[in-house]
Amino acid sequence: MGGGGRRGRNWNKSRTQRKHFKENRENVWKQPKFDPSADSNDDPSWQPCATQNPAFDEYYKEQGIVAPEEWDTFIEVLRRQLPAAFRINSSSQFYSDLRLQLENDFTKSLQAESIDGDEVEAIRPLPWYPENLAWQSKFSRMQLRKNQNLERFHEFLKLENETGNINRQEAVSMVPPLFLDVHPDHFVLDMCAAPGSKTFQLLEVIYKSMKPGLLPNGMVIANDLDVKRCNLLIHQTKRMCTANLIVTNHEAQHFPGCRLSKKARDIGIEYETNSSQLLFDRVLCDVPCSGDGTLRKAPDIWRKWLASLFPVLLHIHLCFKSAFGRLNDFPLYRNVGLGNGLHSLQIQIALRGISLLKVGGQMVYSTCSMNPVENEAVVAEILRKCGGSVELIDVSSELPELVRRPGLRKWKVRDKGLWLASYKDVRKFRRNGIVPSMFPSGRSDNAISDKEDAGHENGASIESEDGFNLAEDSGTGTNDSDIEISDLPLEHCMRIVPHDQNSGAFFIAVLHKLSPFPVLEKPSDMQQNVLCKNHEPEENLTDHLVEDIDGVKLNTVDGEEESSSGADLIDKETDVSALEVDPCNTCEEQDSGETEVAVGGEADSLKARRKRKLQIQGKWKGVDPVLFFKDEAIINSIKTFYGIDESFPLNGHLISRNMDNNHVKRIYYVSKSVKDALELNFLVGQQLKIASVGLKIFERQTSREGTAASCAFRITSEGLPVILPYVTKQILCVSQLDFKHLLQYKSIKFANFVDAEFGEKASKLMMGCCVIVLRKDGQASSDPIKVDESTIAIGCWKGRGSLTVMVTAIDCQELLGRLFTWPETDKSSSSKEFNGEAEVLGLDGDQQVKEIETI
Numbered sequence: 038m039g040g041g042g043r044r045g046r047n048w049n050k051s052r053t054q055r056k057h058f059k060e061n062r063e064n065v066w067k068q069p070k071f072d073p074s075a076d077s078n079d080d081p082s083w084q085p086c087a088t089q090n091p092a093f094d095e096y097y098k099e100q101g102i103v104a105p106e107e108w109d110t111f112i113e114v115l116r117r118q119l120p121a122a123f124r125i126n127s128s129s130q131f132y133s134d135l136r137l138q139l140e141n142d143f144t145k146s147l148q149a150e151s152i153d154g155d156e157v158e159a160i161r162p163l164p165w166y167p168e169n170l171a172w173q174s175k176f177s178r179m180q181l182r183k184n185q186n187l188e189r190f191h192e193f194l195k196l197e198n199e200t201g202n203i204n205r206q207e208a209v210s211m212v213p214p215l216f217l218d219v220h221p222d223h224f225v226l227d228m229c230a231a232p233g234s235k236t237f238q239l240l241e242v243i244y245k246s247m248k249p250g251l252l253p254n255g256m257v258i259a260n261d262l263d264v265k266r267c268n269l270l271i272h273q274t275k276r277m278c279t280a281n282l283i284v285t286n287h288e289a290q291h292f293p294g295c296r297l298s299k300k301a302r303d304i305g306i307e308y309e310t311n312s313s314q315l316l317f318d319r320v321l322c323d324v325p326c327s328g329d330g331t332l333r334k335a336p337d338i339w340r341k342w343l344a345s346l347f348p349v350l351l352h353i354h355l356c357f358k359s360a361f362g363r364l365n366d367f368p369l370y371r372n373v374g375l376g377n378g379l380h381s382l383q384i385q386i387a388l389r390g391i392s393l394l395k396v397g398g399q400m401v402y403s404t405c406s407m408n409p410v411e412n413e414a415v416v417a418e419i420l421r422k423c424g425g426s427v428e429l430i431d432v433s434s435e436l437p438e439l440v441r442r443p444g445l446r447k448w449k450v451r452d453k454g455l456w457l458a459s460y461k462d463v464r465k466f467r468r469n470g471i472v473p474s475m476f477p478s479g480r481s482d483n484a485i486s487d488k489e490d491a492g493h494e495n496g497a498s499i500e501s502e503d504g505f506n507l508a509e510d511s512g513t514g515t516n517d518s519d520i521e522i523s524d525l526p527l528e529h530c531m532r533i534v535p536h537d538q539n540s541g542a543f544f545i546a547v548l549h550k551l552s553p554f555p556v557l558e559k560p561s562d563m564q565q566n567v568l569c570k571n572h573e574p575e576e577n578l579t580d581h582l583v584e585d586i587d588g589v590k591l592n593t594v595d596g597e598e599e600s601s602s603g604a605d606l607i608d609k610e611t612d613v614s615a616l617e618v619d620p621c622n623t624c625e626e627q628d629s630g631e632t633e634v635a636v637g638g639e640a641d642s643l644k645a646r647r648k649r650k651l652q653i654q655g656k657w658k659g660v661d662p663v664l665f666f667k668d669e670a671i672i673n674s675i676k677t678f679y680g681i682d683e684s685f686p687l688n689g690h691l692i693s694r695n696m697d698n699n700h701v702k703r704i705y706y707v708s709k710s711v712k713d714a715l716e717l718n719f720l721v722g723q724q725l726k727i728a729s730v731g732l733k734i735f736e737r738q739t740s741r742e743g744t745a746a747s748c749a750f751r752i753t754s755e756g757l758p759v760i761l762p763y764v765t766k767q768i769l770c771v772s773q774l775d776f777k778h779l780l781q782y783k784s785i786k787f788a789n790f791v792d793a794e795f796g797e798k799a800s801k802l803m804m805g806c807c808v809i810v811l812r813k814d815g816q817a818s819s820d821p822i823k824v825d826e827s828t829i830a831i832g833c834w835k836g837r838g839s840l841t842v843m844v845t846a847i848d849c850q851e852l853l854g855r856l857f858t859w860p861e862t863d864k865s866s867s868s869k870e871f872n873g874e875a876e877v878l879g880l881d882g883d884q885q886v887k888e889i890e891t892i
């Protein structure tokens with residue numbers, strides 16, 4: 038459905054896409070996995086101890102995560118169910134209608150239904166989220182499902198969630214993108230993006246105020262390491278129907294630099310935007326973390342803190358506590374261990390993010406963990422590693438309604454039952470797992486001597502120590518005067534805790550890149566020489582930084598482990614892999630002499646040949662190749678059939694994922710920004726492993742009436758908003774009544790349209806796909822079609838005797854409701870009505886829609 042604008046983009050999806058989406062994406066309004074309210078409110082066997090964990094208490098009390106006098110409130114709120122929150126998609130064509138519906142209709146009607154005369158507002162906008170676009174409901178998902186009085190609201194949430202008009206998202210998870218300060222022309226990298234709620238938010242900003250038929254200059258690259266979660270990300274973001282997104286599947290800490298080689302630049306190959314590397318204005322670094330900030334949403338985390346224990350140990354633990362009246366120190370620290378274990382990875386990912394940031398750009402580092410080792414310690418290490426090239430921004434005056442606390446400047450590290458105040462407390466045999474950067478000072482120079490450590494190493498076990506103490510008498514015997522305090526301005530970080538505004542917990546830091554990375558503290562002579570020689574320190578240095586941190590060999594750009602000397606590492610740049618044939622692929626154009634030709638000066642032809650060659654290859658095994666679709670015959674047939682205006686940029690913007698042009702089923706559209714990035718990616722040897730790119734705009738189509746259509750491709754629902762202003766043929770305006778009938782009955786014979794003139798015109802369209810635009814109030818049937826933000830259009834199929842909508846049932850339902858008041862929720866009666874009237878009108882309804890399947 039093409040609303041000429043953003044509305045259509047979000048609720049026009051193919052049947053196939055919807056199916057996949059349903060299978061892959063949790064529709065939280067339908068099938069909650071866990072509902073603590075159900076337990077607490079309805080189930081007498083509910084066990085409060087499921088939300089208790091002495092180890093958790095002990096750990097966070099010691100860290101001073103909240104003041105001692107707040108502790109009880111903090112824990113009490115943590116144990117309560119999390120209010121459901123959701124966001125209106127601000128790029129939806131109907132976003133202001135949705136907001137009005139919430140503000141005027143549901144706010145009042147739900148309050149009237151309020152249970153037990155409860156004073157708490159049934160739903161309310163989150164005060165810190167701009168423009169009343171984010172809302173919180175006091176009802177649990179179970180209440181929404183089971184309470185008849187809430188049914189209309191529940192149906193609303195389900196429908197709008199499925200059509201992409203609203204997104205269910207934990208309130209605090211909405212915060213990091215707000216601090217990223219994204220603009221529509223920004224290149225944004227979302228490093229750990231799945232399942233994609235923040236990516237969706239970023240895309241909304243990129244699309245803000247975009248006119249119909251125009252695409253923003255910016256783009257988002259959303260990356261995730263996990264293939265399955267990448268699929269979730271793809272299906273989540275498909276609801277956004279965007280041409281400005283690339284989804285990639287890399288380890289974020291090794292995200293490709295896509296940097297043109299010096300050699301390539303020397304011979305004149307230049308990336309369109311005159312830059313030689315894919316750099317970003319904004320980076321979101323929402324890293325993998327232990328996740329205890331989501332305890333209210335996922336209460337099983339309470340148990341996971343104890344997961345490594347046998348229940349009997351827990352029992353002993355609790356007995357011990359009651360007998361001796363103090364917290365003991367069993368090794369319950371699964372999450373502490375997890376947090377410690379993630380610390381180095383989090384640093385690596387964040388540093389890679391900084392390295393891919395343009396000078397002047399901003400990065401948000403965030404976690405849903407409360408643990409300072411995953412939070413402040415990581416930020417401190419970034420600042421130390423980057424010298425003065427990165428600053429931590431004070432954003433305390435932004436979003437004043439958002440209650441948050443400054444970051445900590447002191448904390449301790451917990452390891453194997455011991456509290457460690459500084460690195461000198463780390464026993465030698467634990468120094469692989471506990472690193473200096475976990476401590477506030479980040480220093481290793483005061484490490485305990487081997488001699489002192491010998492006792493630990495040779496078997497003086499943890500058990501022999503007094504490991505059952507907290508701060509006052511911690512296992513290492515450290516006292517408060519030993520505790521390190523960071524000299525970095527970590528108070529500029531922010532921590533959101535649950536009891537401040539009835540939310541989950543989150544940690545956020547905003548970093549600003551002031552200059553290229555400095556030279557490493559002690560680079561080897563070789564590195565220094567190479568850096569000076571090439572005058573291009575940044576990428577290489579970044580690579581070294583990563584190497585320095587994790588001690589792991591870098592991957593080369595084509596995925597093979599770097600094993601060469603430092604000089605090679607610099608010299609390799611990206612050109613070698615960019616210009617070489619991928620050994621995994623066979624290519625018609627084997628080109629042993631290409632490099633010499635280039636040096637010999639035939640840069641243009643070489644450039645063209647290389648591009649062509651790389652395009653016909655699929656570099657990444659198991660991933661469909663990304664190819665620029667250039668089949669003139671097909672493109673011309675599409676242009677001619679739909680009369681696509683020359684001003685619509687098609688050339689170079691079409692992508693297929695199939696090497697065989699004769700069997701291309703789907704053609705994707707990419708924005709100029711994505712096109713440029715893809716071109717660069719080809720030039721650098723397809724470093725990006727692209728799982729998904731662009732917007733499906735054309736799809737090969739047939740019907741039960743055969744393939745008589747002179748154009749084999751239909752315009753997809755999601756592609757329609759982009760191309761609608763440029764379509765001059767196969768397009769008709771329809772009256773409100775006939776539009777309503779089309780949505781209701783799905784297929785109408787030409788003779789049965791109320792507006793006979795429209796039926797006549799429709800019968801004269803060419804067989805195949807066409808576009809039907811809803812006529813606006815006051816518009817005459819003879820007026821030319823003008824597309825603006827309020828234009829509503831749908832794709833239809835012109836058959837021999839009838840016109841059939843090519844819009845999914847749920848989209849028809851949503852549009853009917855939105856345009857012509859909501860249909861009854863009683864589906865049985867509405868489908869009966871539909872079938873009965875359809876028979877009278879001689880329609881085949883849904884059945885015919887099903888016949889028009891893609892091939």
Ligand SMILES: C[S@@+](CC[C@H](N)C(=O)[O-])C[C@H]1O[C@@H](n2cnc3c(N)ncnc32)[C@H](O)[C@@H]1O
Pocket residue numbers: 210228229230231232233234235236260261262263266287288289290323324325326
């Ligand atoms: C906190 S979640 C991200 C949530 C996401 N930003 C959102 O708002 O929907 C962390 C993600 O990092 C991914 N991940 C874990 N290790 C990674 C790595 N080394 N590189 C990239 N992604 C990674 C996980 O698969 C997971 O999807």
